[in-house]
Amino acid sequence: MFGLVLAIFSITSAITAKSNPHPLDPLSPTELAAVRSAVLASGHVVPPLPISFHYVGLDEPDKPDVLSHISATVTSGGTIFLRHAFVIARAGGLSHEFRVDITNTSAPFVLSHGIHGGHGFPMFTTEEQVAVGALLPKYPPFVQSVRRRGLAITNVGCGVFSMGWFGDNDARRLAKMQCFVTSTTANFYARPLEGVTLVVDMEAMAIVSYTDRAVYTVPKAEGTDYRAGKAGPPFNGPLPAPGVVVQPEGKGFHIDGHVVRWANWEFHVGFDMRAGTVISAASVHDTDANVWRRVLYRGFVSEVFVPYMDPEEEWYFHTFMDAGEYSLGVSAVPLQRGADCPANAVYLDGYYADADGKPVKSEDVICVFERYAGDVAWRHTEVGGAGEPFAEVRPEVTLVVRMVVTVGNYDYTLDWEFKTVGSIKTVVSLSGILEMKAINYTHVDQIKEDVHGTLISENTVGVYHDHYITYHMDLDIDGTENSFVRNTIVPKRNSGIRATGGALTPRRSYWTVVSEVNVNGAPADLLFVNPSKKTKIGNRVGYRLISAGATATSLLVDDDYPQRRASYTKKQVWVTPYNKSEKWVSGLYAEQSTGDDNLAAWTKRNRKIKDEDIVLWYTVGLHHIPYQEDFPVMPTMSGAFELRPSNFFEKNPLIRTSPPGNSPNCSCSVGG
Amino acid sequence: MFGLVLAIFSITSAITAKSNPHPLDPLSPTELAAVRSAVLASGHVVPPLPISFHYVGLDEPDKPDVLSHISATVTSGGTIFLRHAFVIARAGGLSHEFRVDITNTSAPFVLSHGIHGGHGFPMFTTEEQVAVGALLPKYPPFVQSVRRRGLAITNVGCGVFSMGWFGDNDARRLAKMQCFVTSTTANFYARPLEGVTLVVDMEAMAIVSYTDRAVYTVPKAEGTDYRAGKAGPPFNGPLPAPGVVVQPEGKGFHIDGHVVRWANWEFHVGFDMRAGTVISAASVHDTDANVWRRVLYRGFVSEVFVPYMDPEEEWYFHTFMDAGEYSLGVSAVPLQRGADCPANAVYLDGYYADADGKPVKSEDVICVFERYAGDVAWRHTEVGGAGEPFAEVRPEVTLVVRMVVTVGNYDYTLDWEFKTVGSIKTVVSLSGILEMKAINYTHVDQIKEDVHGTLISENTVGVYHDHYITYHMDLDIDGTENSFVRNTIVPKRNSGIRATGGALTPRRSYWTVVSEVNVNGAPADLLFVNPSKKTKIGNRVGYRLISAGATATSLLVDDDYPQRRASYTKKQVWVTPYNKSEKWVSGLYAEQSTGDDNLAAWTKRNRKIKDEDIVLWYTVGLHHIPYQEDFPVMPTMSGAFELRPSNFFEKNPLIRTSPPGNSPNCSCSVGG
The missing domain is CATH 2.70.98.20 (Copper amine oxidase, catalytic domain)
Structure with a gap:
């Protein structure tokens, strides 16, 4: 629900090309690197203006092209297709949109560039969430709030909370931060520092507002940790037997690239x-x-x-x-x-x-994975009929x-x-x-x-x-x-008239189906x-x-x-x-x-x-x-x-x- | 939905007594045999009046007695309890109810006997469904209906259909029969002899009414058989890999008697x-x-x-x-x-x-069986907190x-x-x-x-x-x-007043829970x-x-x-x-x-x-x-x-x- 982030390990080594490239393949590391080069080289965002990438993804080809590629693959072993990426980056307080051609990753180039003029912002980056968190221990009012609660600043961790929109016209990219006592339990969320809220400017990397509205008891740490090493031993929770699926003939699926x-x-x-x-x-x-x-x-x-x-x-x-x-x-x-x-x-x-x-x-x-849940795909036991009783059963595998x-x-x-x-x-x-x-x-x-x-x-x-x-x-x-059809189930009184679906029987009602588009x-x-x-x-x-x-x-x-x-x-x-x-x-x-x-x-x-x-x-x-x-x-x-x-x-x-x-x-x- | 029945193999050999008898144990073969003896010996249904058993089941002890037995088992290893059976039998055109004491299966006796005076009848027995089916091939109008459709009587099978109740006051125990062409497919139900309905008296074992209302095309046999030997080979249906659950430490459950x-x-x-x-x-x-x-x-x-x-x-x-x-x-x-x-x-x-x-x-x-469907009982990955990132996951076994x-x-x-x-x-x-x-x-x-x-x-x-x-x-x-409680989810407008659950914030609505019995x-x-x-x-x-x-x-x-x-x-x-x-x-x-x-x-x-x-x-x-x-x-x-x-x-x-x-x-x- 809110962001807390792992250190990121960037990779630069390219992985080997896939055996059968597909027009819907996600961007490879090489392609992602090419997108970055093209954007930085484009001149639309002139260094040293800092730029941050908030979204980089495949800008997939048009559907008819993808479909014709797929059918061509079936008949002739593939067609050539263009590879495009879509980028949202922030620079100079603006949301920049790039379309980048990375068909040749050695010579990528920006196809189009635009500035988002409407409401809203792209997703937070991991890095900016980490960076904004580092502001708090240096912010005196916050340090004081923590002290007032008898806690040390080193025992407190905070998260970035999106603040939604509540009718205001503030054009800044803002977020809220709220904090937790984290030193005594691995359960980050169990001990809230309730009452304290900060507003941060994600662009300026600055705290713009601070509220310490009320002091509440911090819940105790005891019973909040769920790591095996803390919850047990003794592991006296319910104990089913371990089980593992064995596939005597190997797996039933094959992965070729991303297919x-x-x-x-x-x-x-x-x-x-x-x-x-x-x-x-x-x-x-x-x-x-x-x-x-x-x-x-x-x-x-x-x-x-x-x-x-x-x-x-x-x-x-x-x-x-x-x-x-x-x-x-x-x-x-x-x-x-x-x-x-x-x-x-x-x-x-x-x-x-x-x-x-x-x-x-x-x-x-x-x-x-193939799922063997013990369910049945279809079955029937037949005791009637001319022959011997029999049962036909097919187990379900998904x-x-x-x-x-x-x-x-x-x-x-x-x-x-x-x-x-x-x-x-x-x-x-x-x-x-x-x-x-x-x-x-x-x-x-x-x-x-x-x-x-x-x-x-x-x-x-x-x-x-x-x-x-x-x-x-x-x-x-x-x-x-395609069309969207509603097969509505409509209750009917038996009219007794065959032409209107009824019959001269003692049955008084039934339902039927009226098929409607929408x-x-x-x-x-x-x-x-x-x-x-x-x-x-x-x-x-x-x-x-x-x-x-x-x-x-x-x-x-x-x-x-x-x-x-x-x-x-x-x-x-x-x-x-x-x-x-x-x-x-x-x-x-x-x-x-x-x-x-x-x-x-x-x-x-x-x-x-x-x-x-x-x-x-x-x-x-x-x-x-x-x-x-x-x-x-x-x-x-x-x-x-x-x-x-x-x-x-x-x-x-x-x-x-x-x-x-x-x-x-x-x-x-x-x-x- | 309707009854078609397997030949029944009666057993008489007693199985060994269970290690830990329980007051809710179903009737054992020995007990079932004892119920029969007691009913036949009771004099309530005097032979040679034919009697048929439609229901024989445990007449369980009162709940407090069962509960005290269970808790006594925990503390002292068991108490003695009485074993009673409840029986519904048909004889002389009446539904007889018996309560039978079978605590001592060597000397069972009828505790009570009554006649059901209200509407309705007990379940059909397998035997009467078989017997009534045997009437049809000897019933000339039916034979004629079959011939009229160009079919041989030996190629037709019929089932007993409960006829419900449609306002009539007929006190007889009746059922309907409908038929299917069964010689050419193992799918008994796929080739209905539509239009033909018989009414049978289940008590008198007689056909009391016959209708051949209209002749419809009998659907073709082709494509109706679903037995492996008929549907394939080739088995060109979808083929997942076979899989089997292995439990390296054995099963996790234990069955003691019926517990x-x-x-x-x-x-x-x-x-x-x-x-x-x-x-x-x-x-x-x-x-x-x-x-x-x-x-x-x-x-x-x-x-x-x-x-x-x-x-x-x-x-x-x-x-x-x-x-x-x-x-x-x-x-x-x-x-x-x-x-x-x-x-x-x-x-x-x-x-x-x-x-x-x-x-x-x-x-x-x-x-x-223990089910290993590949689901998760609970999990969390934590990247915040004071320590290293970690994930705790417990697989689900049911x-x-x-x-x-x-x-x-x-x-x-x-x-x-x-x-x-x-x-x-x-x-x-x-x-x-x-x-x-x-x-x-x-x-x-x-x-x-x-x-x-x-x-x-x-x-x-x-x-x-x-x-x-x-x-x-x-x-x-x-x-x-116990009580039945409805925790109703009630939408609320934000009143802005804390005493009524509101707050002076830009948020305009929320929901809360109102707990009501019923x-x-x-x-x-x-x-x-x-x-x-x-x-x-x-x-x-x-x-x-x-x-x-x-x-x-x-x-x-x-x-x-x-x-x-x-x-x-x-x-x-x-x-x-x-x-x-x-x-x-x-x-x-x-x-x-x-x-x-x-x-x-x-x-x-x-x-x-x-x-x-x-x-x-x-x-x-x-x-x-x-x-x-x-x-x-x-x-x-x-x-x-x-x-x-x-x-x-x-x-x-x-x-x-x-x-x-x-x-x-x-x-x-x-x-x-």
Whole structure:
């Protein structure tokens, strides 16, 4: 939720070129270095004017070009394509936008340069968050506040909190800082120095405002540390047996550059500074037709909006946009082998640019593994029929692409799960540490007013908040032109007249389905269909959206400032026509944004979405009332949605799969 | 959904007595045999009057006695308890109820006998379904109907369909029969003999009515068979790599009689003819307090209501109650090793009584396994703080208790998943075969009227329908007296006044929580709390209900007959005071029931549920619009809910667990 940052190790060594370059490949270290050279050499920002790189990412080719490359790869082994990067850099108090041609990394050049004239700022850099933190121990009023609480300045750590936008016209790039007592526990967030807030100018690197509003008891350190070495021994927590997945025939997937092939799926895995994992060009193989059919052109987490529900001075502005303010890619953490991902996972690295524009390697930042959860893909036991009773069962195996993003206190495990049945399921799992408020109470009975949260430990309130994880899903179901269809379930009274769907039977009611393009209320299946493609028997080819819990939408009033910035969070589902520039649901410049460039603003143009190239924006939403079990670190909570083929295939695509062979009982099954 | 039955092999051999008998143990074969002897010897049903046993199950001791036994076991190694059985048998056209004492299986005796005077009938027996099926080939009008369609009588198979209740006063125990062409495919349901319906008297074993309303094209056999030998080779379906879970230190759970102990859980697994798996006396260990704390006294699937949405003559009565009409326990199938359950599962048998009262063994009918799905129980990466950056991660391992029930065409995989965090999650996964209607159309474009379903193959409509799986969950959160609390999330405008929860900040709105006992609308956390137990800091001890998709409720009109019988399906959540006799949400006699003895009828008494022993009834609901992928056998769809500790523990119960050791990288990880 707020930024605390690891030392950065810049890398300069180029890695070997990929075997099969793809137009959607993320920028390589060599390419990132070339972007930096081109920007610095461009003359648009004349040294010694300091420049800081806030975003460097692929400026992907236009969709028709990418699609023609992909099909050309299939037929002729590839085409040549141009490589462009998009850059947002700050210099001279301005946000500069560059488009850079890096097709030849030895001779990169700036294609275009512009200055952002609207509201908002790019994401914070890691370096500026570190630098601004260094100001505080030298700032006398802060040192005095710490002393007043009987603490030493060396025992206090601070974080950079985005301050949102609350109607003011201050054009400065500002942030707030709040602090914690960190010397006695590894739980950075458990002992807030409540009541103290600083405002810092991120550009001038100066403290511009300071408030020490009230002194609260600092919660005790005892019971806050969750590191194994501090929580145990004795490790007397619940103890299941260790288990590990063994694949006697090896892994079932293959990674070629950034392209993953597994079972009936092929897709591209990219990595972006702001979004983290990007899934592109996902196609599913149709066994019967023996063709690859397109499903998802590009999918990624576009924003993570986390508003807290305490209107108090120290809390009202806690309305974070984790992607647009802190960068999910930069916040992605190295995955722990055998813990974050199972033993059968393989790991991918990511690269991004530091504030100086130099490439940074994020090691083991994505893992890919086959998931054997013990579920069943389909089954039936038949005791009727002419022959002997029998059972046919096919176990479910799925492929998971996982990233974990730790934005300050919260840890989001973001899974893309591919299923052989043709489904893509995205799962968000939340763990990590609550944002906690120090309070003078030690027992619920002492509390008479609204403390805007749950007393989860003595002197500690877990503050109420929401999580809205919004996905950009550019679905191309069996081709580019799609429509969004609502199969509404409509209750009917039995008319007794066959022509109107009734029958002369004692049954008085039933429901039927009314298929409509676009949206309204009532129970329904929501589908993305390709109106130009039908199954052999005439059904529209489509994919269906299935919510799996976590369907909360925002309860803030429409005219509240955070709600204006994240106005799209009042609806779970949005559908827009594809527009290459509309990637970021909260706007390109989300930090201190005013809501004038977000999804809800774009859709006011009321553009055509029937039989067009359309994009689904889906928000996984959770209202989080904390409970004591969430302390000192939260057990995982999950939300998900699934896109499932629905009249996409002619029949169940898993019919022609063989039942499990000898493997489950093979000699590898030791110790079981 | 309707009954088709396996030949039954009666067993008479007694199995060895369990090491630790438990008052909730299901009836053993010896006990079942003793029940039969006592009933036959009782004189209430004088031979040669034929008697058929429709239900024989444990008549469990009163809850205080069971609880005192369990606590006595802990302190003194057990107490003596009485064993009673409850029987519903049909004889002389009446439903007889017996309570039988089988404490001494050598001298069992009938404690009480009564005749059911109300509406409804007990579940069909397997034997009577087989017997009534044998009538059809000898019934000339039926033979003629088959011939008229150019078919041979030997190529046709029929099933017994419960006919529900549609307002008539016929006191007979009737059922309908419908038929399929079965010789050319193993898919019994794919080739309906549409238009033909018979009514049979299950008591007189006679056909009482016959209709051949219309002739429809019988769908072709091609593409309907899903057996591996018929669908392939070639097995060109999607091919993930085989995988198997290896547990280098062995399994983490232990089964003693019917009691399962795993990690921080202890619970009893029973098996009932009507409900199948019954989970009892589930307690979770509190590591810090070093005590076992009660969570669930008894949980099971109480009914599975499946109404179809076609008002036509052959379909209007398809409104099945799978538990109350066909028995889930009797319909539970032997689990396929390595397919229905993973290789590390252990299997349990179940026993029930056949129509003659003799014990039947259901082999491998429940499996228990530790699930390693690759998920994370909790994690955090910390880059702030005084020390080095670190990550703490605990992988998630859960324990699954699984049963698969095949009621005719549908296969329900019913999981109880226990989590170390203290959660109990129940998951329903649907697979199997759709109920299909034969139709003369071969293409969607030919269809002008409402066919009440989706054309899923030529001449084949998958009929719209719902699934309502209702759980009886007798929660005893940390003791017997509980309250149901709604933590409603209430939007607030910022008043600017601290005394009313506001603050003088630019923030205009937030939400807060209003805690109310009992129910209304709006977003909320639903909890079961123990008002007499609080955490150390004063929060009410509780468990929270979390829906994970599948929250459909019935759309039938209130005065429709099937809706009167299943009137409880209009709400997801019901809470009632505990009453030992209120087990079956659709009433004790669900077959041809009228709704006068169901959950909605009981609750009209408006009984007190605050600070009482209360029961949660939760319905997992799905509106099922079929798609072509559901043909010829359905890929699995799931719905679930979770009961999760919420201020039950003082803190995250998984803190004192050690991180993963060497096991994930041990030498057992071959081939990965």
